Amino acid sequence: AQKITQTQPGMFVQEKEAVTLDCTYDTSDPSYGLFWYKQPSSGEMIFLIYQGSYDQQNATEGRYSLNFQKARKSANLVISASQLGDSAMYFCAMREVNQGGKLIFGQGTELSVKP
Amino acid sequence: GAGVSQSPRYKVAKRGQDVALRCDPISGHVSLFWYQQALGQGPEFLTYFQNEAQLDKSGLPSDRFFAERPEGSVSTLKIQRTQQEDSAVYLCASSLVLGSTDTQYFGPGTRLTVL
Numbered sequence: 160a161q162k163i164t165q166t167q168p169g170m171f172v173q174e175k176e177a178v179t180l181d182c183t184y185d186t187s188d189p190s191y192g193l194f195w196y197k198q199p200s201s202g203e204m205i206f207l208i209y210q211g212s213y214d215q216q217n218a219t220e221g222r223y224s225l226n227f228q229k230a231r232k233s234a235n236l237v238i239s240a241s242q243l244g245d246s247a248m249y250f251c252a253m254r255e256v257n258q259g260g261k262l263i264f265g266q267g268t269e270l271s272v273k274p
Numbered sequence: 275g276a277g278v279s280q281s282p283r284y285k286v287a288k289r290g291q292d293v294a295l296r297c298d299p300i301s302g303h304v305s306l307f308w309y310q311q312a313l314g315q316g317p318e319f320l321t322y323f324q325n326e327a328q329l330d331k332s333g334l335p336s337d338r339f340f341a342e343r344p345e346g347s348v349s350t351l352k353i354q355r356t357q358q359e360d361s362a363v364y365l366c367a368s369s370l371v372l373g374s375t376d377t378q379y380f381g382p383g384t385r386l387t388v389l
């Protein structure tokens with residue numbers, strides 16, 4: 160079974176609008192972390208935001224926020240006020256504390272921002 | 275900048291050749307990770323080190339893959355007798371410590387093409 164599922168292979172959003180990228184996860188480990196990374200065409204993975212399994216509040220970092228619904232095992236990324244430079248691949252990833260340090264990535268969502 | 279660096283950025287190898295990929299982590303980062311990213315896919319874990327100790331190599335696809343970090347800083351991923359299926363981007367990441375909240379910062383990757 161997939162541990163991280165991103166069901167949207169591609170998304171379009173109009174510049175200045177908000178967009179939500181979906182991510183669901185599967186784990187039996189009570190302690191885990193969820194990460195979102197951005198990968199532009201240059202290839203580098205850029206860290207965006209982190210949410211811990213015990214965090215009570217949703218994480219926010221500037222225009223990025225994470226809609227964490229623990230019971231549903233979802234960790235959707237919300238980008239507000241989209242910019243042309245937001246066009247990239249976005250990956251959701253999970254680290255399970257009992258599995259060491261490795262990150263498990265989803266398949267990614269390609270976001271295109273239209274002017 | 276003081277980010278993770280990788281070299282070479284691009285490598286073309288003939289099938290059967292050996293290759294060595296280098297990763298310079300962020301100074302002071304204890305943990306170092308290698309991932310393999312096939313075209314159109316999310317990165318997949320290969321191995322990781324805490325200082326010079328290789329704590330998990332469960333993701334290495336075959337015994338042709340070998341990684342080392344002899345002095346706890348620079349790491350080398352070696353692939354012997356390369357095959358076409360080894361063609362991928364190899365990403366290196368480092369983190370300050372190995373904790374549940376610790377973020378992995380990625381380098382630009384090495385794109386390996388095996389002909």
